[in-house]
Amino acid sequence: MAAYRESDPSSIIVMQQPHCLAIPYVKSMVxxxxxxxxxxNFDLxxxxxxxxPMNVLCIGxxxxxxxxxxxxxxxGAVVHSVEIDPIVISASTKAMGFPQYAVMTKSGERACLSPDPASEVLWKGIHERIQLHESDAEKFMSECNTLYDxxxxxxxxxxxxxxxxxxxxDSPFLRALGNKLHPVHGTVVVNLHSDVDLSDNNSSGSPVFHVLPMGKYVYNVCRAYKDMLLGHTSSRGGLAYTVSAPWVCNTSFVVCRGFGKSKDREFVLNSLLSKSLEVESMVGLPFTCLEYLKRGFTIVS
Structure with a gap:
């Protein structure tokens, strides 16, 4: 959303619509x-x-x-967002309407000591709970002291x-992530791009996007997260699965501690679908979760 004073057309204020998730794979992740x-059993x-409180970390x-x-x-959400590229941060705050008050300095202080009046009107109660850090993800994870939900x-x-x-x-990042993820209910969601040629098995020449197959690269990424965060055996419980985002070549990979030891696909999927209806109602989602959970649902073994 953009607005300006009629008496001063150059006084443009850009506000990103916080309730809007326009891209299908982002809806899938959420x-x-x-x-x-x-x-x-996290009390959403x-x-x-x-x-x-709900401690959230966004990498990228x-x-x-x-x-x-x-x-x-x-x-109750306190959100830390980590971005390595200063150009992305600048574009986000100057061109995409992300609140400037969320930007943090290298020393961990807010870049703006206090929000400007316009930001207070637009973002009061929201931007105070967001921190946008310019940092390498590996470095941030090794130095932060927050336990993320x-x-x-x-x-x-x-x-x-x-x-x-x-x-x-063997990277420090995954080890640090394991230490900073809540041991009982910690959940990680990763956006992955398809690593297979969808047109290989389609004689018409038009790619089919209903269910994305899992290629070797995506599988290796999923196994690395599953093994590091849940352990190499199933004795600790937990769950890892993938779903396909509609209309785009993206896969949402989810690994969660504390889900239990059941690996029955129908039981797990029905549990997720049932909870998704509650989530839609409680959060007031402007879209249904169902189509983003049942598309290509696959448990990672």
Whole structure:
């Protein structure tokens, strides 16, 4: 949304709509993350009302739609967003309407000591609970002291590749993530791009996007997260699964601690679908979670 004073056309104020998640894969990530978190006895209703905190980490900021959405919908959400590229941060705050007051300095202080009057009108009660850090994800994870309830990862380099150090089992990042993820209900949602040629098995020449198959690269990423966060055996319980985002070549991978030891596909899927209806009602989602949870639902073994 953009507005300006009629007496001063140059006084343009841009505000990102916090309730809007325009991209299908982002809706998929949020749907899967909140439904899964609700399945492991995290009191989402208390967090929505602000009675309990909900610590959220977003790695890869983009335009900031996930941090804004969660902070606006969940009063107890405290959101840390980490972005390595200062150009992305600048574009987010100057061109995409993300609140400037959320930007943090290298020393961990707010870049703006106090919000300007316009920001107070637009974002009061929301921007105070968001921190946007310019940092390498590995460095941030090793230095932060927060125990996160849910983590969203959507980080790709300039060549559209998910960085190896964000999924290498021997990397400091995954070890630090395991230590900073809540041991009982901690949930991680990762956006992954399809690594298969969807037109290979389609004689018509038109790619089919209903269910994305899992190629070797995506599978290796999923296994690395599952093994590091849940352990190499199933004795600790937990769940790892993927769903396909509609209309785009993206897969949402979810790994969650504390889900239990059941690996029965129908039981797990029905549990998620049931909770998703509660999430839609409690959060007031402007879309249904169902189509983002049941498309290509696959348990990662």
């Amino acid at each position: 749907s899967a993350g909140l439904a899964t978190l609700s399945c492991v 209703s208390a967090a929505i009302c602000g009675k309990e 900021h983009g335009g900031g739609s996930i941090p804004l959405f969660l902070a606006s919908k969940i009063q 849910i983590v969203f990862i959507d980080a790709y380099d300039g060549e559209d590749i998910f960085p190896n150090k964000l999924w290498d089992p």
